[in-house]
Amino acid sequence: MTASSARLGRVPELPEVQALVDFLAERTVGLAVTGVELGSFSVLKTFDPPPQALTGAPVDAVSRHGKFIDIDCDGVHLIFHLARAGWLRWSDAVPNTVLRPGKSPIALRVRFSDSSGFDLTEAGTKKRLAAYLVRDPQEVPGIASLGPDPLAPEFTREAFGQLLAGRRSQIKGLLRDQGFIAGVGNAYSDEILHVAKMSPFAMAASLDDEAVDRLYAALRDTLAAAVATASGKPAKELKDAKRAGMRVHGRTGETCPVCGDIVREVSFADSSLQYCATCQTGGKPLADRRMSRLLK
Numbered sequence: 001m002t003a004s005s006a007r008l009g010r011v012p013e014l015p016e017v018q019a020l021v022d023f024l025a026e027r028t029v030g031l032a033v034t035g036v037e038l039g040s041f042s043v044l045k046t047f048d049p050p051p052q053a054l055t056g057a058p059v060d061a062v063s064r065h066g067k068f069i070d071i072d073c074d075g076v077h078l079i080f081h082l083a084r085a086g087w088l089r090w091s092d093a094v095p096n097t098v099l100r101p102g103k104s105p106i107a108l109r110v111r112f113s114d115s116s117g118f119d120l121t122e123a124g125t126k127k128r129l130a131a132y133l134v135r136d137p138q139e140v141p142g143i144a145s146l147g148p149d150p151l152a153p154e155f156t157r158e159a160f161g162q163l164l165a166g167r168r169s170q171i172k173g174l175l176r177d178q179g180f181i182a183g184v185g186n187a188y189s190d191e192i193l194h195v196a197k198m199s200p201f202a203m204a205a206s207l208d209d210e211a212v213d214r215l216y217a218a219l220r221d222t223l224a225a226a227v228a229t230a231s232g233k234p235a236k237e238l239k240d241a242k243r244a245g246m247r248v249h250g251r252t253g254e255t256c257p258v259c260g261d262i263v264r265e266v267s268f269a270d271s272s273l274q275y276c277a278t279c280q281t282g283g284k285p286l287a288d289r290r291m292s293r294l295l296k
């Protein structure tokens with residue numbers, strides 16, 4: 001397995017982020033923040049209020065906006081997005097040594113009043129992990145532009161149909177678009193389309209009522225099942241649990257669990273999608289130059 005395929009399917013999306021929110025809420029609500037340290041100055045995208053504003057503040061709530069995690073500390077919100085290579089590492093007893101900015105993979109450390117805390121870490125050289133300290137979550141640009149949450153009660157079949165109507169975009173790209181719906185990324189969009197038996201390249205505006213029914217059910221059921229699976233798991237197990245639950249995403253060359261056909265891939269410059277031709281494209285493989293080379 002190459003480094004890039006090992007990473008496939010392990011980027012946190014809505015279900016893992018929800019599980020992290022539940023995990024953090026259970027452990028931190030009611031505690032006070034005793035310190036915020038930066039291991040990387042570039043991780044914090046805001047300058048007012050400063051990190052010291054959190055010191056002594058009680059944690060009132062932990063919530064989610066799409067893939068953003070929001071820790072509300074007495075009206076000051078510490079918000080972060082784990083991006084592609086970021087992760088949260090929880091510790092029941094955080095080391096006393098002060099984090100120093102530099103070469104550490106730890107970008108940000110938060111300490112709580114019972115000596116517990118967490119580190120936000122980021123592997124690799126492309127630093128995309130982003131944290132914000134704001135008084136209103138809507139001040140975070142990526143939150144202000146989010147589409148509706150697909151698991152919210154008001155996200156009905158009718159609402160979904162209205163969002164899709166007139167959209168001249170391929171459905172795969174649309175599902176991943178955070179401004180269209182919030183929280184779905186490359187992995188769950190592959191899974192949802194596989195469950196819906198739909199081509200990733202189907203045009204949104206051309207879906208008939210029956211196809212929208214199928215896609216809506218697949219979207220809600222896939223995410224709800226993944227939330228149920230992730231819920232209650234410790235932070236360190238979530239990435240592997242996510243990967244293990246995938247039917248087609250990240251499984252190029254393996255067997256489709258529904259029909260037994262081979263899982264195929266279409267690769268792009270910085271990502272790839274996986275699908276089953278028998279289940280999703282009438283048995284006709286989608287064009288992919290790299291894949292056809294592999295299968296020769």
Ligand SMILES: [Zn+2]
Pocket residue numbers: 256257258259260261276277278279280
């Ligand atoms: Zn199949």
